[in-house]
Amino acid sequence: MINRLCIIGVGLIGGSVARAARAKELCHEIVGVDADADNLRSALEWGVIDVGFSDVAKGAANADMVMIATPVGSFDVIFNALKAIWPTEAVVTDAGSTKCSVIESAKRVFGEVPDNFVPGHPIAGAEKSGVGASTVDLFQGKRVILTPLETTSPSAVKRVERLWQSMGAKVYQMEPAHHDEVLAATSHLPHVLAFALTNMLGKKDEQQEIFQFAAGGFRDFTRIASSDPKMWLDICLANRREILPLIHQFREELAVAASLIEKGATDQLFALFVDARGARQRFLDQLEK
Numbered sequence: 001m002i003n004r005l006c007i008i009g010v011g012l013i014g015g016s017v018a019r020a021a022r023a024k025e026l027c028h029e030i031v032g033v034d035a036d037a038d039n040l041r042s043a044l045e046w047g048v049i050d051v052g053f054s055d056v057a058k059g060a061a062n063a064d065m066v067m068i069a070t071p072v073g074s075f076d077v078i079f080n081a082l083k084a085i086w087p088t089e090a091v092v093t094d095a096g097s098t099k100c101s102v103i104e105s106a107k108r109v110f111g112e113v114p115d116n117f118v119p120g121h122p123i124a125g126a127e128k129s130g131v132g133a134s135t136v137d138l139f140q141g142k143r144v145i146l147t148p149l150e151t152t153s154p155s156a157v158k159r160v161e162r163l164w165q166s167m168g169a170k171v172y173q174m175e176p177a178h179h180d181e182v183l184a185a186t187s188h189l190p191h192v193l194a195f196a197l198t199n200m201l202g203k204k205d206e207q208q209e210i211f212q213f214a215a216g217g218f219r220d221f222t223r224i225a226s227s228d229p230k231m232w233l234d235i236c237l238a239n240r241r242e243i244l245p246l247i248h249q250f251r252e253e254l255a256v257a258a259s260l261i262e263k264g265a266t267d268q269l270f271a272l273f274v275d276a277r278g279a280r281q282r283f284l285d286q287l288e289k
């Protein structure tokens, strides 16, 4: 049982952790920290958190579990604010979408990554943000990746693992660099593509009102372009090393498709669609495992 759970960033993810922790009775008290006064007020009013602070150090004082759920570009600021009161007896973890950048940030601020800091990432979320979008069951049946270092305390890892498991998630461990490589392909690249496509069509729409005639496929493909711009700015900058080569690779794949369409290369174009459908089916089959 956690006594005092401190959540820094009570948005979609932080708010959902708070709601799940409350519902599953995982802690006695939930302290929320948020830079956005309106968001913090809502979290208090709705009973998502018990106490609210705008000051990181005040909020984290005396907590035995701290979860950082702010955009990855804010981690230097958060770690610096925590430095003066770094809770050596507590476990500190995070939910950031990139892991090498978070670890680098900890190294910049502390010299080395504290052994009670467990980097983590729930592979669950939505295109919405803020505490108003948080739900009690966001992590139910979802995966969470922890990327501990060799120096990370095994008991701290266990406590974070148990926290996510208690919220219904399945926990995996990965090397931080491997995490960033995998997530660049399955999450970061698709978001960049959705933003780019929607942006391109948005410019056309000003002249042609094309969105009026968009079907379900457009909605499916572009849902994630409604995601928070600040969060995705931070992710793209933090993991640019992995994202950029994939964008170049995608360009080549698109050029192949364009050339096959141009040539009317029926068999090859058909094979490309068959291969893509097969790959997606393999992905769907894996989700059921």
Ligand SMILES: NC(=O)C1=CN([C@@H]2O[C@H](COP(=O)(O)OP(=O)(O)OC[C@H]3O[C@@H](n4cnc5c(N)ncnc54)[C@H](O)[C@@H]3O)[C@@H](O)[C@H]2O)C=CC1
Pocket (backbone or CB within 6 Å): 008, 009, 010, 011, 012, 013, 014, 033, 034, 035, 036, 039, 069, 070, 071, 072, 074, 077, 078, 095, 096, 097, 098, 121, 122, 123, 124, 125, 126, 127, 128, 129, 130, 131, 228, 231, 235
């Ligand atoms: N949205 C998603 O689907 C997922 C997001 N993540 C990661 O989780 C983290 C949080 O994402 P969301 O909950 O979606 O964002 P959000 O925008 O819903 O919530 C973030 C909260 O952090 C607060 N905040 C920002 N900077 C702060 C600072 N310096 N001090 C205190 N509070 C600050 C904001 O006011 C906001 O309320 C990000 O690192 C994101 O990459 C991970 C998995 C899924």
Ligand SMILES: O=C(O)C(=O)Cc1ccc(O)cc1
Pocket (backbone or CB within 6 Å): 096, 097, 122, 123, 124, 125, 126, 127, 187, 224
């Ligand atoms: O909205 C969606 O489908 C997402 O893909 C949400 C998401 C966004 C960022 C992450 O790091 C993990 C999950």
